[in-house]
Amino acid sequence: IIGFVVGSLALSGGYMMWQNHQHKQTQFMSEKFVGAQDLIAQGKISEALGVMKDLAKSSHKSYSALATFYEAYLVRQTDYKAALGLYQDIVNQPSIDKELKDLAQVLAISLEVEHLPAEHQAEAIELALKKLEPLAAPAEPWKYLALELIGILAYKKNDFPKATDTFLQLA
Secondary structure (H helix, E strand, O other): OHHHHHHHHHHHHHHHHHHHHHHHHHHHHHHHHHHHHHHHHOOOHHHHHHHHHHHHOOOOHHHHHHHHHHHHHHHOOOOHHHHHHHHHHHHHOOOOOHHHHHHHHHHHHHHHHHOOOOOOHHHHHHHHHHHHHHHHOOOOOOHHHHHHHHHHHHHHOOOHHHHHHHHHHHO
């Protein structure tokens, strides 16, 4: 009985220490993330990018994903292919929540729409539309963003009735 009580206390103490450690790690990540956002607000983009890259490599899945989103946002202006790769990294990570993966997919398609290749525009539009259709389903959280992109793509491929219907549905 004494051994059981001592073992139970040791397990409880160890679990509480582990929880405390996890809480401190999360708090540290949060402070680092907010600090990077402050750097962005101050215009120190390269410093903020370094912090976000560091956070993206962390083992905390939520902060890793959020930092990767910010990193993609920061590099999309200068290197959209790198941003596409970062969004794809989010989509391919099995530990990331579906909602964040879907958002990364929508943002990647939005970026692709901005940089449609002139020589293969019709194929690129069709591929983007196929990717967007499941994201525009009624129960999906990013359906309105997906519908907006569907309307834009329909307009770009001169499918004015579909573009009109999509934008009316959004309105």
